[in-house]
Structure formats: structure tokens, C-alpha cells
Amino acid sequence: MTACHTIGLMSGTSVDGVDGVLSYFSESGRPQILSKASEQIPVSLRQELLALNTPGDNELHRSALAANAISDLYARVVFNLLEQAGLKPVDIAAIGAHGQTVRHRPELGYTSQLLAPARLAELSGIAVIADFRSRDVAAGGQGAPLVPAFHRAVFGTDTPLVILNLGGIANVTLLRPDRPVIGFDTGPANMLLDLWCQRHTGKLYDADGKWAASAPSHPKLLKHLIESEPWFALPPPKSTGRDLFNPQWLDSRLSGFESVEPAHTQATLLALTVQSIVAALGQQDLVDVPIYACGGGARNLELMQRLAQAWEGPVSTTDTLGIGTQDMEALAFAWLAWAHLNKNAGNLPEVTGANGFRILGACWPA
Numbered sequence: 443m444t445a446c447h448t449i450g451l452m453s454g455t456s457v458d459g460v461d462g463v464l465s466y467f468s469e470s471g472r473p474q475i476l477s478k479a480s481e482q483i484p485v486s487l488r489q490e491l492l493a494l495n496t497p498g499d500n501e502l503h504r505s506a507l508a509a510n511a512i513s514d515l516y517a518r519v520v521f522n523l524l525e526q527a528g529l530k531p532v533d534i535a536a537i538g539a540h541g542q543t544v545r546h547r548p549e550l551g552y553t554s555q556l557l558a559p560a561r562l563a564e565l566s567g568i569a570v571i572a573d574f575r576s577r578d579v580a581a582g583g584q585g586a587p588l589v590p591a592f593h594r595a596v597f598g599t600d601t602p603l604v605i606l607n608l609g610g611i612a613n614v615t616l617l618r619p620d621r622p623v624i625g626f627d628t629g630p631a632n633m634l635l636d637l638w639c640q641r642h643t644g645k646l647y648d649a650d651g652k653w654a655a656s657a658p659s660h661p662k663l664l665k666h667l668i669e670s671e672p673w674f675a676l677p678p679p680k681s682t683g684r685d686l687f688n689p690q691w692l693d694s695r696l697s698g699f700e701s702v703e704p705a706h707t708q709a710t711l712l713a714l715t716v717q718s719i720v721a722a723l724g725q726q727d728l729v730d731v732p733i734y735a736c737g738g739g740a741r742n743l744e745l746m747q748r749l750a751q752a753w754e755g756p757v758s759t760t761d762t763l764g765i766g767t768q769d770m771e772a773l774a775f776a777w778l779a780w781a782h783l784n785k786n787a788g789n790l791p792e793v794t795g796a797n798g799f800r801i802l803g804a805c806w807p808a
Contacts, residue, residue: 608739651744
């Protein structure tokens with residue numbers, strides 16, 4: 443194995459920003475974060491990326507321009523990371539770049555992340571490894587989640603624990619001694635909460651979950667949201683995104699519940715996030731296993747409190763494990779770049795459902 447510096451860049455289903463880390467990986471693949479940086483996605487670009495999640499006019503042209511724009515934003519994060527760490531492009535072996543997911547349809551054999559890797563390589567002067575998900579999908583897998591392989595490499599399986607990522611979508615990794623790693627999406631985390639908050643308050647998100655905390659949830663609506671969606675009952679491996687949990691999905695489920703006040707609906711959507719996570723974990727025969735949360739939702743105090751009340755085991759954040767809540771996914775893609783360079787598999791077939799281990803990503807040299 444080769445020790446080297448890599449950069450990981452991630453923009454997730456919340457479409458709110460780009461997170462990046464610059465890390466040094468030892469020969470064993472243990473990471474040391476040397477710098478971290480974030481850039482907010484401009485409102486106009488965010489609106490276009492969200493629009494591209496659904497069919498529209500002139501999609502090819504618009505997707506190409508959006509890919510260029512997100513790549514330029516990625517490059518700004520790279521320059522910030524290098525400046526903070528006091529390193530130059532020549533010091534970095536590769537950038538692991540996720541891109542922005544606009545379609546995820548593994549059941550149809552494809553997943554689409556917008557990025558212009560050649561442009562990013564040209565701008566940064568660093569080799570770019572991207573398109574991580576498509577090889578797993580080609581091998582019959584979901585192409586997601588990919589971070590469980592990183593979680594296993596970093597945290598091991600000596601102690602039972604759950605890593606819970608609360609991004610736009612919630613996904614979990616279950617690590618247990620002498621058991622295969624389990625990882626899958628559980629359903630919406632921040633996605634529907636942010637959507638409803640923006641629609642009724644004009645704010646991008648419900649800070650600390652205060653709006654949701656201002657009203658009780660609506661039990662009948664919560665029951666309907668869960669029972670009307672067959673996806674929740676599917677066994678792993680499974681993944682999802684805005685192709686399913688989108689404004690049309692929410693509006694169709696709220697039909698007949700127009701009398702419910704917006705704050706009550708927000709509280710119910712938060713309850714949906716919590717209940718879908720707890721129910722999914724409960725199907726995996728877990729008892730008192732600690733949950734370590736990361737992602738933007740880990741900063742939602744109301745969400746974390748409700749989760750702690752609903753789960754029998756301890757609930758905290760990945761900060762207690764030594765990796766910041768906003769750093770986990772970006773670091774995972776820095777690790778995926780390291781794995782690609784070392785010709786190591788980046789997927790776990792037992793997680794994604796692929797036909798075997800695969801080296802993920804393609805490389806655009808500097």
C-alpha cells in the first residue's frame with residue numbers, strides 16, 4: 443500500500459454546500475485530516491441542480507453547464523484546503539470527487555452525478571478520481587451507500603456501533619464483531635424538512651429544529667406517511683434520493699391533510715425521520731448499540747433529542763470518535779481516492795448488493 447495525501451470533496455442530497463478535507467493516509471489507510479473547508483452552493487446553482495432532479499427542457503445543455511459550475515466550486519474548496527495545509531498541487535496524489543447527484547435509479551441500471559472531472563483536474567493541477575458509483579451499479583449493486591466500506595476500514599468491527607449519516611437522506615452503517623457489515627438508506631433525513639421549511643418560512647432549513655419543536659406531531663399523518671410508501675418496508679440492500687422523496691411525493695401524501703397547520707406538519711416530518719431510522723435499525727436485531735450521528739442533521743438539536751428518546755442505546759455524534767460531523771463523507775471520498783490509487787475495492791457487496799468487490803471510480807490525470 444502507498445501512503446499519500448488525497449483530497450475528498452462531497453456535495454450531498456441537501457444541495458446546500460460542498461465539504462472538503464485534505465488528508466494524509468498511511469500505508470494501512472488510516473487518515474489524518476490536515477485541513478478542511480466548505481463552500482455554500484449559490485442560490486441560482488442550487489435551484490438549477492434541484493430542477494435537474496426532474497425532467498425538463500434542454501437537460502443536456504443545462505446539465506453540462508451545471509457540471510462546470512459545481513466543478514468550479516469544487517476547485518475553490520481545493521485551493522482553500524491547499525492554502526490551509528501549506529501544500530501544493532504536486533503534493534497531492536489525487537482528488538476524490540463525488541459530484542452532485544441529480545438522478546439515482548439503480549433499478550434501471552444507472553446513477554448520475556454531475557461533475558466535469560477534466561475541468562477540475564485542469565483547474566486544480568491534481569489528478570481527479572470521480573464517477574465512483576457507476577461501477578457498483580454496473581455490477582448489479584445500488585451504487586450506495588459507499589461510506590460503509592470506509593467506516594469498516596477506519597472504525598473496525600471490534601465494537602458494535604452504528605454510524606448514522608443525517609444528510610438529505612439518512613443512511614446507516616452497522617459494525618458488529620464477526621458479522622458482515624450492513625449499510626443502507628433508511629429514508630428522508632433533512633430533505634423533506636428543508637423543503638417544508640423553505641416553502642413556509644423562506645429559510646433554507648429549520649435551525650436547531652426549533653420550528654418542529656414548536657408543535658406536536660400529527661399521529662394520523664405520520665402513520666399515513668409511513669404506510670403509504672412501500673419503500674420503507676423493503677429489506678436492504680436499498681438506497682433512495684430525490685427521485686422518490688421529492689415535492690411531488692410530499693404533496694401527494696398531504697392530500698386530505700390540508701387542515702394540519704404547517705408547524706404540525708414540520709414536527710411530523712421530523713418524527714418521520716426519527717421513526718423510519720429506529721424502525722429500520724430495529725429490524726436488524728440490535729440491542730443497546732450506540733449511534734454516532736454525522737451530517738447536517740447531527741446539528742439539529744430537536745432531531746438528536748427525539749432520536750435519543752426513541753432509541754434504547756446511547757446517541758451522540760461522530761465527534762466523539764474523532765471525525766467531525768461535517769467531515770465524515772468528504773473524508774470517505776478521500777479514502778475512496780486512496781483505495782483507487784492502491785487498486786483496492788471501494789464497495790462492500792453485502793451492503794450495495796453488487797456481484798462482487800470492485801475498484802471504484804475513473805481517473806482524470808492532472
